[in-house]
Amino acid sequence: MASDFIYLDHQATTPLAPEALAAMLPWLSGPEAPGFANPHSMHRAGRAAASAVEVAREQVAALLPKGGRVIFTSGATEAINQAIRANPRGDVACSAIEHSAVINAAVATGAALHELPVSAEGLVDPEVDLPQGVGLVAVMQVNNEIGTIQPVARLAERAHDAGALFLCDAVQGAGKIAPPEGADLIAITAHKLYGPKGIGALWVRDGVAIAPFMAGGGQESGLRSGTLSPALCAGFGAAAALAKERMDTDFQHLSGLAGLARSILHRWTVNGSEEARWPGNLNLRLDGLNFPRLLSDCRDIAFSAGSACGSGTGAPSRVLSAIGLQPAEARNSIRIGFGRYTTAQEVETACRALEAAAQAQGV
Template sequence: MTAQFLYLDHQATTPLAPEAKAAMLPWLGGPDTSDGLVGFANPHSMHKAGRAAAAAVEVAREQVAGLLPKGGRVIFTSGATEALNQAIRSVTRGAIAYSAIEHSAVVNPALATGAPVQELPVNTAGLVDPEVEIAAGTGLVAVMQVNNEIGTIQPVARLAERAHELGALFLCDAVQGAGKIAPPEHADLIAITAHKLYGPKGIGALWVRDGVKIAALIEGGGQEGGLRSGTLSPALCAGFGAAAALAKERVDADFQHLSGLAELARSILARWTVNGSETARWPGNLNLRLDGLNFPRLLSDCRNIAFSAGSACGSGTGAPSRVLSAIGLDAKTARNSIRLGFGRYTSRDEVEEACRAIEAAAQAQGV
């Protein structure tokens, strides 16, 4: 009998919500137009079918905007990486400051601009000091809302105020927080992606506060107000919108559910140490370490469980986690860590089964 596969890697991606799938299906139509709905129509065409597709896109835009502050606009992108690149490459003045635990989708574009950069340190809890010194002449401050590896929730409201006091813009990578906690109200630019909130892969958004000017990243036909050329997919937009609307509706229930799962996991893995803050964290992310643990062996012994050692984007490099290094762990200790990610559809039985298997496999290593 094949063992049940247990998915605990929700920071890497989330399953597609049934509601999101249902919203996408009408816009994945083939050549049959007998039902009067041309689901494959180009939303930038002016005929009836194109206008119907465009209307679906705009409904989705409003649904996504419902997760974000008022007083801004949503630009659809291929994902958060593109959104972050567009935001960062739009900065034409001053230095760029970012936290030591930012995603590579922030760090690498910042370095590529050639502008001076400042890395804002984090403490051993994985938090940026809200009163951290930010260099004069900084034009952009970028701090993520929820860290993708250790789940810490940053003091982005105060950091945005600090940026504005310097005359800088504040960019927030809200990929792990969107639809899960309140949006970063004081940000000027916010990047999110659908597949981290139970929507489809291949679509994200950049939210731009009214009055903030950004440059186009992709030139072409001038779609998205000239800021992001290329034909939009009504299906992806509709799935993103439905997932966003559902997340807004379920935000409190999801938080309570995940808090219970985290508490259960901690009770089973009681001897493991939490990486990052014990309190200022998203409960769906549990990053733990156990001295002497051999992670590759653990992963092999628990092959029916999806979990990770850190960011999916950095897996396979062999290098220790930059996030865990930033909170003060040496390379050896960082490699003794695992990341468990719980989601809306994860059951208590699944968490208990997975955590007991992980603990048994660790004990079999003699650690």
């Protein structure tokens, strides 16, 4: 990657923390050292690998509420699919701006899906009416497109009052803000908190019953069969421990970067709440903006029009439509995401380039 390339797409993925890479390397070694051993083997090397997995499990669990267990998965999508199958009644209620992983996983089970509306600020009303007979309520902690932070603690209470489980997609919030207290099921992934791709976790509150998701050798207490990667687990654990240690520092850093960006892009409108939001996410619109041209003119800056999962479809963002934007307004929007290693100089350079390119379009 060119040295002048500026990465501002941290909602899509984050760079691997050096500490996470260092934790992974011993478990990627070759025949001259036993780090490659299967953590489910009973010999000494296998037991060492298993110990590394359990250390990582504790590190990840420290980011989540007490009174639950961590099941390693291939990522948040798998965790969400496993969680939705714990639904005791069938019907699922989820926010209108929920990630497609939740919506499509619910549809795949044949569940009746009920949509909980959001305000123009991108927030679910904590007192929203829940449908009769709902078995599972799913609301994400931090929206991946517009960065709004949902009132998940109160929504979890409401779900329990209705006799339902509460699932929280905490992919964008884990390691960045306090965990979603009151949830019964929480899905997270390593690569959104400076860990490796290919590993995530499902947190399950004690007493919540879930069925095996993958049959096989019975790993992960029989709930998710398959050989675990000690390297991926160790990287996830190290990233989680670092995130917990740096949570306040990272928040202050990103708040400063967001303020700097807004001072330069002051004529752009923020999509979603300006207060109830994660500062590392700015979703902005400018009337008349041509996004493909902006992307071409600013090819040395990584930014997006929204979710990486929905890019390239040509359709207006479902999230931006849900908060009341017209198709043209949604297409006039961009998402820029800051991270732990983003510098103020990078933000200033990128935002000035974006503004200059927009002005060159005559908008």
